[in-house]
Amino acid sequence: MSSVLYDTPGPRAKARNRMMSVLGVLAVAGLITLSIVRLANTGQLAPEMWGIFQYSGIIEGIADGIVRTLQAFVLAGILSLVLAAVLAVARLSDHWPVRWFAMAFIELFRAVPLLITIFVIWVGFLTDQPMWALVLGLTVYNGSVQAEVLRAGILAVPKGQVEAAYALGMSKTQVMVTIQIPQAVRAMLPAVISQLVVTLKDTSLGFIIVYEELLQAGTLLARNTIVNGDNPYVTVILVIGAIYIAMCMALSALATWIERRGRRARTGIEVAKAAPVLEAGDVTQPD
Amino acid sequence: MNVLLDHFALFRDGFIGTVSLTAASALIALVLGVVIAGFRVSPVPPLRAFGTVWVTVLRNTPLVLLFLVAFFILPMVLFPGMSPYVLAILALGFYTSSFVCEAVRSGINTVAVGQAEAARSLGMTFMQTLRLIVLPQATRTVLPPMSSILIALTKNSAIAGAFSNTELFGVQKDLSDMGFNIMVVFLWIALAYLIITFSISGVFRVLERQMGVAR
Numbered sequence: 001m002s003s004v005l006y007d008t009p010g011p012r013a014k015a016r017n018r019m020m021s022v023l024g025v026l027a028v029a030g031l032i033t034l035s036i037v038r039l040a041n042t043g044q045l046a047p048e049m050w051g052i053f054q055y056s057g058i059i060e061g062i063a064d065g066i067v068r069t070l071q072a073f074v075l076a077g078i079l080s081l082v083l084a085a086v087l088a089v090a091r092l093s094d095h096w097p098v099r100w101f102a103m104a105f106i107e108l109f110r111a112v113p114l115l116i117t118i119f120v121i122w123v124g125f126l127t128d129q130p131m132w133a134l135v136l137g138l139t140v141y142n143g144s145v146q147a148e149v150l151r152a153g154i155l156a157v158p159k160g161q162v163e164a165a166y167a168l169g170m171s172k173t174q175v176m177v178t179i180q181i182p183q184a185v186r187a188m189l190p191a192v193i194s195q196l197v198v199t200l201k202d203t204s205l206g207f208i209i210v211y212e213e214l215l216q217a218g219t220l221l222a223r224n225t226i227v228n229g230d231n232p233y234v235t236v237i238l239v240i241g242a243i244y245i246a247m248c249m250a251l252s253a254l255a256t257w258i259e260r261r262g263r264r265a266r267t268g269i270e271v272a273k274a275a276p277v278l279e280a281g282d283v284t285q286p287d
Numbered sequence: 288m289n290v291l292l293d294h295f296a297l298f299r300d301g302f303i304g305t306v307s308l309t310a311a312s313a314l315i316a317l318v319l320g321v322v323i324a325g326f327r328v329s330p331v332p333p334l335r336a337f338g339t340v341w342v343t344v345l346r347n348t349p350l351v352l353l354f355l356v357a358f359f360i361l362p363m364v365l366f367p368g369m370s371p372y373v374l375a376i377l378a379l380g381f382y383t384s385s386f387v388c389e390a391v392r393s394g395i396n397t398v399a400v401g402q403a404e405a406a407r408s409l410g411m412t413f414m415q416t417l418r419l420i421v422l423p424q425a426t427r428t429v430l431p432p433m434s435s436i437l438i439a440l441t442k443n444s445a446i447a448g449a450f451s452n453t454e455l456f457g458v459q460k461d462l463s464d465m466g467f468n469i470m471v472v473f474l475w476i477a478l479a480y481l482i483i484t485f486s487i488s489g490v491f492r493v494l495e496r497q498m499g500v501a502r
Contacts, residue, residue: 005395005421006330007407017331024333038364111484112477113445116456124469197347204349208449215351233359241352248347 044234048227053239058221065217066243072131072203072213076138077196083143088150088184089176106144114141115205122209130211134203142199149191153184189262193255197248204244214240290467291475294458301458302479308376308444308454309483313437315380320387327392338388345385350443353378354450375447379440386436394429395421427498434491438484455479 009017039045052058090102109117118137126133157180165175185192206213212220222236291298327338345353357378362369398421406416448456455476462472 005328005403005413005417009330013330020329020331021333024331024337028333028337035364039360042363044360044363108477111442111481112473113442113456113480115445115449116459116473116476116480119456119459119463120469120473123463124473201347201349204351205446207351208446215349215355219355233355234363237352237355237359241348241356244349244352245344245347249343252347 039234043228043230044232046228049232049235052225052227052232052235058225061217061221062214062240062243065212065214065240068131068211068217069200069203069206069213072134072138072206072211073196073200075135076142076199076203079135079139080142080146080199081192083139084146084150085181087143087147088154089181091147091151092154092176094172102147105140106147109140109144110148114138114202115208117141118205118209130206130209133209134206134211134213137205138199138202142195142202145198146192146195149188149195150181150184153188154180156187157183186262190255190259193251193258197251197255200248200251201244214243290462290471294462297458297461298475298479300453301455302483304448304452304454304457305441305444305479306483308372308379308447308452309437309441312376312379312383312444313440315376316383316387316436316440319380319384321391323384323388324391324395327388328395342385342388345382346389348382350378350382350446353382354446358450371447371451375444375450375452379444379447382443383436383440386439387433390429390432390436391425393432394425397428398424427495430491430495430498434488437487437491441480441483441487 087102090098093099121136122133165179204215207215218236218240222231222233323338326334357374406420445456448454459476463469
């Protein structure tokens with residue numbers, strides 16, 4: 001036990017821990033049972049409610065939802081990384097208007113709730129194309145966040161490497177493109193992927209602008225299906241929740257794996273941590 | 288400018304709604320987050336497992352889905368007829384609690400084990416170690432992540448507007464329905480959010496300066 005808070009337990013502490021284990025398990029099991037009983041009483045957990053997942057219509061609806069979610073995610077992921085690279089380089093520019101514009105852009109879109117950005121794009125420009133409204137909203141928000149991640153990575157490249165490149169006669173652009181960005185991407189990959197998990201989660205905001213991604217598709221199915229005279233909201237929400245958790249955890253696992261691999265390389269650059277999936281929109285800075 | 292002045296009452300209510308949603312759910316998140324962090328560092332394995340499941344599930348679930356859980360499932364488990372405000376702060380508070388928990392836990396973990404050992408060898412009791420050695424240092428390291436968690440919470444509270452709560456996103460929706468220029472409305476709403484988030488980061492900067500002692 002390496003915790004700061006507790007001593008290695010002696011016989012009495014061990015007995016106490018065992019008792020608390022039992023009580024804890026009982027309390028949690030009690031809460032879960034109570035919720036299940038209450039839900040079952042409303043008929044939401046009846047076998048028929050789960051039976052809906054045998055119908056091909058329901059399965060296809062959910063599969064379509066997953067496809068549309070992934071579609072928005074992939075587009076937003078790629079576009080936001082492109083935007084991030086542009087913004088990160090612009091923030092490090094020698095020309096103050098470029099630097100200043102990039103900073104204002106990043107600060108504005110990081111500060112405004114993503115939902116509001118998406119809504120503005122939807123109502124103002126792309127009313128008929130909710131998917132592109134969602135994708136563009138995700139792009140400007142996550143692009144701004146990722147830009148700061150990349151910038152931190154670029155600044156983490158040891159100064160000597162940049163100086164050496166200049167000494168070899170490379171131009172500023174060459175130094176950025178061939179020396180700084182590749183290493184920044186490599187060092188920041190885990191943090192970048194962690195932010196992609198956030199992007200994946202945020203595609204669910206499409207629910208609010210009526211883009212038929214997984215969440216919207218699921219609730220639509222629940223609304224249009226009637227089992228035992230009731231809508232199967234509970235079962236559908238539980239299933240969709242499980243799908244989201246599985247998708248996000250798979251992506252997080254990828255980030256952790258890459259982080260572990262990155263630690264093996266000796267580049268003199270600290271590889272960013274994958275762990276803190278802060279949807280905070282805050283930058284994980286290498287310290 | 289006219290949009291703001293003509294509909295000042297709407298903006299004011301929205302602003303107050305956002306602040307109140309943020310404050311109420313921040314309270315829930317802080318209390319729950321600290322409790323769950325306590326679970327995660329406790330010597331009792333089932334509580335640790337519970338904490339891990341809590342954090343994993345809540346961090347990997349989209350907030351909109353949690354809102355759906357709050358509005359469709361929760362009233363069946365607890366009691367029907369809860370107000371949208373209560374449901375919204377529960378969804379926001381529970382979601383944010385998982386981030387608070389991780390911040391607090393890593394804060395506790397940054398305190399060197401040797402310090403607690405030293406405290407014990409000086410004869411301090413568990414409570415003394417916690418109160419005098421571990422918590423003051425943990426609090427300091429937790430402040431910066433806590434600030435960004437609260438800012439994120441402020442922004443996330445916008446989703447409550449889509450679930451029949453009065454706050455700034457709702458104001459934006461109403462005004463765009465009334466036919467005002469969406470970009471003008473956007474700038475005012477953005478300014479309102481900037482005021483709130485800058486206040487939060489300002490307060491935390493003061494706190495950090497007061498508590499910041501070099502290690």
